């Protein structure tokens with residue numbers, strides 16, 4: 001097969017066509033029809049102590065604020081906050097309030113649920129680097145407010161390096177959890193400060 | 194090159210039934226900071242890190258992946274021992290003796306208070322086909338061990354109760370122990386029956402905690418202020434089968450202790466070992482472990498405990514720290530707490546808990562029900 005001539009590096013690769021996944025969710029019978037198996041459903045419950053740093057972070061989310069901490073030694077500003085700098089191994093306790101805007105580091109367009117059932121409207125998990133923090137600092141969240149559901153449609157609007165802004169739950173519905181932010185939506189024009 | 198290994202740093206937070214104010218990361222950071230400071234080293238001096246932890250105890254799969262931050266181990270060699278704490282210590286000894294590292298940190302922590310359904314975690318440890326389906330509380334394994342031990346040895350239940358009385362009293366001399374108390378054997382025997390003959394006060398109370406130890410090669414240890422030498426280490430597992438195990442004795446501990454004694458060149462443990470920090474997750478376990486470690490012949494164990502030989506001022510002090518009965522039971526971190534307390538004794542830093550002439554000490558660990566796995570460690574001042 002002849003080699004095609006390489007396109008100039010700056011040309012945007014064509015997004016692959018959207019192909020709906022085949023199949024259906026597995027049912028109980030399909031899971032449990034195995035011969036010679038012993039079933040056991042664990043009922044495990046935990047309640048994790050969030051600790052000093054994350055407790056304050058979660059409390060901030062309830063108020064619609066993203067808190068971070070700055071390391072007095074290496075100068076990094078990080079969120080989610082932590083009680084100590086994992087690089088310098090020193091306490092980290094200079095608190096800062098951050099903006100609720102950031103940049104997409106990486107993302108994926110997922111056509112299956114977390115338990116591998118097909119999705120027609122995809123989820124877009126992304127790592128968001130929050131503005132005002134040091135490089136490679138931020139958290140996993142979802143990208144939303146994007147029109148369409150095909151790869152082509154979404155990739156026209158979402159890319160690594162894209163500025164995004166948090167869309168919050170209404171104050172009365174917030175509970176001090178990362179889900180108090182519904183998703184991050186693309187910011188087309190940044191408002192001047 | 195010398196192949197001697199020393200414990201050069203210990204750091205721990207006091208075990209407590211609750212620790213709502215801080216996350217496991219924050220507890221671990223405090224312990225690591227204390228341990229590195231104790232050894233006079235920084236996190237950058239440590240060349241390899243070992244985490245002793247189990248997913249079900251954390252509620253997180255591959256839970257050890259969350260260890261590096263609080264040890265100062267980001268982008269450094271880290272590995273996990275999902276087993277007994279002394280197996281983690283043994284892994285550190287191997288790293289040092291093979292020349293891979295001169296300074297190794299061993300970490301274990303537990304947030305027992307965060308596990309709302311601990312009985313479910315224990316049930317998950319039983320064989321799913323033969324044992325779990327019977328739906329009996331897993332403490333029954335301890336009840337059956339204790340029953341068989343009393344049957345074979347003819348020991349009175351008072352001897353088991355006396356272990357509780359002694360360790361709770363020892364805990365009064367240990368400022369970080371949470372369960373110090375003055376009890377009588379009758380108080381213990383009057384407590385609620387959990388799995389007869391096992392009573393409530395004979396079970397160590399679950400506690401949260403975090404421990405970090407720093408181990409060093411001889412060359413590196415000579416540069417630290419307070420090395421305590423590891424003369425021998427051993428570990429062993431018995432049978433997973435409930436029907437096929439030795440219920441009356443802690444055979445795993447016997448094998449582990451023999452392995453450690455062989456390495457240490459100890460031929461008369463009852464004379465050469467001056468004190469012991471021994472697993473007492475259940476009070477009868479201390480008796481089983483004393484026998485298994487050859488610190489007393491089976492026929493003498495009861496008499497020794499009843500006559501006070503194992504008290505802090507006795508001939509062979511056992512758990513002068515208070516043990517798990519007096520300090521709390523910290524799951525995967527228990528063996529490292531026992532080791533840290535033994536190191537403090539040998540350094541002469543145990544304060545009111547100090548035993549006289551604590552030159553050579555033994556640590557015996559157990560991985561907990563339903564296992565028959567444990568370890569032994571011989572520590573010495575020189």
Ligand SMILES: [Zn+2]
Pocket residue numbers: 071072073074075076085086087088089
């Ligand atoms: Zn820093």
